[in-house]
Amino acid sequence: MNRAGRTLLMGCLLLISPLSSLAGGNSLLIPATSRCVLDTPAEAREQALAQCRAFAEGGDAEAQYELGEYFYEGQLHPQDLPQALHWYEQASLQGHAGAQLRLGMLFWHGEGVPASNLQAYIVLKMAAVNGSDDAMDSADEVAEQMSRDELARANRVLGEIFRNYLMELQATDLGPPFAPLR
Template sequence: MTRTGRILSLGCLLLSPLLADAGGNSLLIPATARCALNTVPEELPAALRACQQAASEGDLQAAFELGEFYYDGRRAPRDLAKALHWFEQASLQGHATAQHRLGVMFFRGEGVRANNVQAYVVLKMAAVNGDEDALDTADRVAEQMRRDELEIATQVLGQIFRDYLLELQAAEGREPLRP
């Protein structure tokens, strides 16, 4: 199946109430200021503190950048536990690239026990949120999954979708759909 076909078949397969709320539409992710971690070594401790403060106050881009900083290990020793923490924070707010990174970490077992179901679900969320490469990565994960794992992941995705539809209907004051 082509990428376009997969995107269309995903359609509304996965929409999460965990996405950031922007103007009443949880699918719109607001743009936020970036933290400046590309600085001279003497200024890095202060830049890290400022970025951590912004991320702790809900700046999803700052959380993502902290995750990248600790994951890549170029400017400081690689710290997968911190990378995982910050990617999770950005992911919970709907940051697609952070979700992709987090899915890869779950798949590879980087900083966390490998978990194909979690990897697959998070990668599908990343795809819905706009990370174009996440579908291909999810396909690679699916190739490694047992049938029962894929069934569990599909059930989780279905529940996320149902919850999201109910949330939309409640926000619009409509009666929930009946199965």
């Protein structure tokens, strides 16, 4: 399936609302999702970093991702992979597709963590489910490097994650996961 087909399929499966609907239908006014402005002059950076950390520590997935990027990129600050991994993991646990994509790539290439195709594949597939086309393509590339046994293990883990998710949905007041929406 090509990238456009996967995008359409994922959008239909996840019932993702387009960003333009958040901007009152004007596709030129897509709202900013940034919580952190870290590319400030050096004298203001500590304050900006403290504010971003406060958002991130308060559970803001976008701020967590942006801190991960800040520590990973190392343009305004020396690269700090342990900090980057920490913030990517925090955002990933909340389903942030960008953080999951970056985390999957770190596992694939062994940056700051031991290289693991198995972990990379699982995290990249989760990022793909959360809307990252790049993650879908990267997961396909990782799969080409995996043995049948590794793929089977990874798919068992993904199946378990999905089963747990469906059980959580059933426990909510929304009813069974495949019932029509009210």
